[in-house]
Amino acid sequence: MSAILSAVKADSAAASVQTGLAEGADAFYRMPVLMSVVAGSLLQIVGVYWDIAWHIEVGRDKLFSAPHIAILAGIGFVGVSAILALSYGERNPAIKRSATLVLLGVAIQVVALAVVDDWWHRVYGIDATLWSPPHLLTLFAASVALFGFLLGAVYGSASVPRSKSIAVLGIGLANLLILTNVALAEYDFSFPQFRLAYQPVVLGATTIFCLVLAKRIVRRSATATIVAGAFMLLRLAMWPVLGALGRSSRPYFPAAIVAGIVIDLATMRGGSPSDGKKSETVHVAVTSLVATVAFLLAETLFASALEDAFGLPPSPYGMHSFVTGGIPAIVAGTVAGLAGFRLASLVQSVSKETAIW
Amino acid sequence: VIVDRRFLDRLIIASVIASVTAVLAIDTHAAARVVMQQEGGWKGRGPLAVKPLEGTETVEYSFELSTRPVPGEATRIVIRGVDRSMRRDAWIYGQLRSECIKVDGDSCRYDYVHQVGSSSRLGHFAAPYSPDAGGVVINLEWPSVGTYRGYLRMIDGDRLAMATLRVEAGAGEPDDDTYEQRLPLSLLGRTIPRQSSGTPPPGWLKPAAYALLAILAAAGVWLVLSTPKQIGRRSEGRPPGRESK
Numbered sequence: 001m002s003a004i005l006s007a008v009k010a011d012s013a014a015a016s017v018q019t020g021l022a023e024g025a026d027a028f029y030r031m032p033v034l035m036s037v038v039a040g041s042l043l044q045i046v047g048v049y050w051d052i053a054w055h056i057e058v059g060r061d062k063l064f065s066a067p068h069i070a071i072l073a074g075i076g077f078v079g080v081s082a083i084l085a086l087s088y089g090e091r092n093p094a095i096k097r098s099a100t101l102v103l104l105g106v107a108i109q110v111v112a113l114a115v116v117d118d119w120w121h122r123v124y125g126i127d128a129t130l131w132s133p134p135h136l137l138t139l140f141a142a143s144v145a146l147f148g149f150l151l152g153a154v155y156g157s158a159s160v161p162r163s164k165s166i167a168v169l170g171i172g173l174a175n176l177l178i179l180t181n182v183a184l185a186e187y188d189f190s191f192p193q194f195r196l197a198y199q200p201v202v203l204g205a206t207t208i209f210c211l212v213l214a215k216r217i218v219r220r221s222a223t224a225t226i227v228a229g230a231f232m233l234l235r236l237a238m239w240p241v242l243g244a245l246g247r248s249s250r251p252y253f254p255a256a257i258v259a260g261i262v263i264d265l266a267t268m269r270g271g272s273p274s275d276g277k278k279s280e281t282v283h284v285a286v287t288s289l290v291a292t293v294a295f296l297l298a299e300t301l302f303a304s305a306l307e308d309a310f311g312l313p314p315s316p317y318g319m320h321s322f323v324t325g326g327i328p329a330i331v332a333g334t335v336a337g338l339a340g341f342r343l344a345s346l347v348q349s350v351s352k353e354t355a356i357w
Numbered sequence: 358v359i360v361d362r363r364f365l366d367r368l369i370i371a372s373v374i375a376s377v378t379a380v381l382a383i384d385t386h387a388a389a390r391v392v393m394q395q396e397g398g399w400k401g402r403g404p405l406a407v408k409p410l411e412g413t414e415t416v417e418y419s420f421e422l423s424t425r426p427v428p429g430e431a432t433r434i435v436i437r438g439v440d441r442s443m444r445r446d447a448w449i450y451g452q453l454r455s456e457c458i459k460v461d462g463d464s465c466r467y468d469y470v471h472q473v474g475s476s477s478r479l480g481h482f483a484a485p486y487s488p489d490a491g492g493v494v495i496n497l498e499w500p501s502v503g504t505y506r507g508y509l510r511m512i513d514g515d516r517l518a519m520a521t522l523r524v525e526a527g528a529g530e531p532d533d534d535t536y537e538q539r540l541p542l543s544l545l546g547r548t549i550p551r552q553s554s555g556t557p558p559p560g561w562l563k564p565a566a567y568a569l570l571a572i573l574a575a576a577g578v579w580l581v582l583s584t585p586k587q588i589g590r591r592s593e594g595r596p597p598g599r600e601s602k
Contacts, residue, residue, distance in 0.1 A: 094588040101584055108573075120566075123558045133566040136377070137573060144577050151585060190483060195512050196446040248479065281365075313481035314472065316448055320485035324446035335372060342365040346585040 024089025026159040028098070028152035029168060033081045033088070037149055040077030041175050044142065045182075047071035049238045052130070052185050053247035063118045072114065078145055079106040085152060094350060098152030105145025112137040129193040130186050139183060146176050154217060155350045166218055173214040174230040177256065180206035181231070188251035190313040197325035199316060203299070204292045204333035207256050209340040211263050212288060216344030221264060228260030252315050255302035259295035263287055281338065288337020292330050296322055370578050377571035399523065403536045405434075407509070407520040415541035416440065416518060418511070419492070424531040426524055428499045431473050432531075436511070437492030439539055444514040449493045450483035453507035453522060455500075468500040470507075470524075480507065499526035511542060518542035 027033065047070030054067050082102035089095025117134035124132070150172045157165035183206065186192050187199045211224040220226075235253035242249060266287040303317035322329070399406045404426050409415045417440065423433035436449060457465035469480030473496035484495045499505065503526060510519040520542045 097584055097588055101580070104580075123562070133563075133570045137570055140574055140577055144581060147581050148584075151588070155588065190450060190481065191510075192448060192450075192512060193517055195444070195514065196448050196485070308476050311476040311478050313477045313479075314450070314475050314483035316450075316483070316485075318485065320448075321446060335368065338365055339369045339372070342369065343582070346582060350585050350588045 024092040024095050025156045027085040027088035027092070027095045028149060028156055029160045029164060030084065030088055033084045034168065036077045036081035036084060038171070040074045040079075040081065041146075041179075043070050043074030043077060045074075045175075045178055045234070046238070046241055047074055048182050049185065049242060049251060050245055050247065052189055052191075052251075053242050053245075053249040056189060056191050056249055057247055063114065068113075072110070075106055075109050075113070075142075078149075079103065079110075082106065082145075082148070089152075094155045095152055098148050098155060101148030101151065102145045103148075105141045105143075105148060108141035109138050109145065112141060130183070131194060136183075139179070142179055143176065146172065146179060150176070150217075151347060151350065154347050157351055166220065169218050170214070170223070170227060170230070173210065173217065174227045174234065176213070177207065177210040177227060177231045178234055180210060181235075181254070184254075185251060187316050188253065189249055190252070190315055192316050196316050196321035197328070200296050200299075200322050200325040200329035201332045203254055204296060204329040205336040207254065207259055207295060208263075208288050208292050208333040209336035211256070211260055211291070212284060212337040212340035213344050213347075215263050215267065216341055217347055221267075224260035224263040225257060226260070228256035228258075231256050250310070250312060252303065252306060252312060252317060254295075254317070255298050256295070258298040258302075259291045262291040262294050266290070281341070284341040285334055285338055288340075289330060289334045291337070292333025295333075296326060296329055366582055369582070370575050373574045373578050374571050377567060377574055401538060401540050403538070404525045404527070405536065405538075405540075406523045407540045407542065408523070409520050409541050409543040410545075413543040413545065416516065416544050417539045417541050418518075420536075420538055420540050422536040425534070425536070426497075426499050426526040427529060427531045428501055428526060430531045431496045431498050434495045434497065435490050435492050436495070437490075438513065443486050443492055445486055445488070447486040447493060447511065447513040448483065449495065449509065449511045450481070451507055451509035451522060452480045453482070453497070453505045453524060454480040455503050455505055458503075468503070468505075470505060471498045471500065472496065473498060499524075502526055502528050509542070517545045519545060 047067050050070060051065070051067035054065065079102075082099045085095060085099040085102070089099070112134045117132075117138070120132055120134045129135075150169065153165070153168050153172060157169065160168075181203070184199060184202055186194075187196075192199070207228075211228060214227045215224045232253055232255070235251070238253075239250045242251075266283075299317055300319045300322060303315045306312055307315055399408045401407055401420075403422075405420055405422060407420075419435075419437045419439050421435040421437070423435075424430065426432045437443065453470040455468040458467065460466045467480075469478065470482065471478075471480075472482040472484075475482065482495055482497060484493050486492070487494050493511075505522075505524045505526060507522050508519060509522045510517070520540070
């Protein structure tokens, strides 16, 4: 292991000398790091949906069930990616901080899932919900870890070809959208355990937050649409994957692309004032509000269409949930859009190359 | 309208704490009802019966069947609150399938109920609250004569209730009688103590866990917001960049 890390450090130093950039700035773009992150993220996503389908169809049996092993392995891969990034950029404070954030998230995930969650199930039994404290802590820690990766990728974006930085950031941001939407998995499987009014609130907030964040970090004309489309494709891919794993449950996936199109259109039409102006905040708030309304209304039609086309179980994603949760959802989506905007501004402050996006 | 960025930061952290605390308050309220009572065994008369989970408190709901379940005919089932009216965002879901129909050897074939208007083929059914009916209305069709078993879950406000379900579908013509009865459902509160341990966890445990979660989440948000600033300071405003052209 030490020999591998030494080779990694030598490789990093040589690359930095050649490009003249801060040493190890491209740590999060190195192929071993990217492969570990992608593998880890996919394992976690598949593991989570597999686990929920397992809970519904089989029940929770033990800590080391097959889906749990997939999730823990995924967390392990992300941890490895952070260690590799630390090795590539050990003399670079920005990379060290970003990788440390990833490692911190991974460590909390492991403790929350393997220790606290197991204890929680022993105390509260098999029928605990996805919104139990250990589960929510795991999801939150995973988001922190992914944010660490995104931060490192934004920092190093100027040290790699533009197309590569856009692709990596796009994948990372789509992954963040998937991860935050995992919180709604029980609704997606038509197996909700909390009242329906919460579903549009969480859906609106997580989706608009991630898409505004994506749009503000990668300033391309169709960023939000592409990120939302990638999210929907990956979620659709869960169907054959779960089928191959022997589960018959097929989780619903939201029509996030509608929100993505609205956010992209709002920016394309010249409504986005230049950075630093107060009116920009107002523009983001209005865009987020309109995107949330359009998204939630489209959701009711999309849910019905998916059910008819693919024989999904009757879905809680319908007009009935928006009747009770619609107004709080629109408020939540607007506030979340502003939060995404603010976070993007902070993330951009680590790189001067924002003009290229 | 001008929004200060520091105000936004505080708003984000406050939102995290408020959201988690809201879940804490709601969930704790439901969990408080969970007590150890023995309520085992099938309850009900006529074609519909339910079986609450052992070791849970129960709550009664009214079940009204429009007719005796008969293959080829839809049965309208209306479920209403008894001790209080149902909440407007109530939701009921479940699954019903026949008992094992032997095909060859030990392999089984199952017939699944079909909810009218649904394309689900595996016996899943679900419906929201209907203001017109004052409850949840489910229309089910029975593919064959026999006993159908499954489960029913209900979200009604902060209640999460469930029971095992059994329905007898008979031969012949549907009758004009309506079957109405009060049946008990288990109140889950999302916190069923394991039967093996027998004793429920202390009441303060769950609120404390959610409170700790809220604190950790707020700390995490603070960390996420402060790290980019720290990176910017460390780099003295000179992060790596391409040479200007």
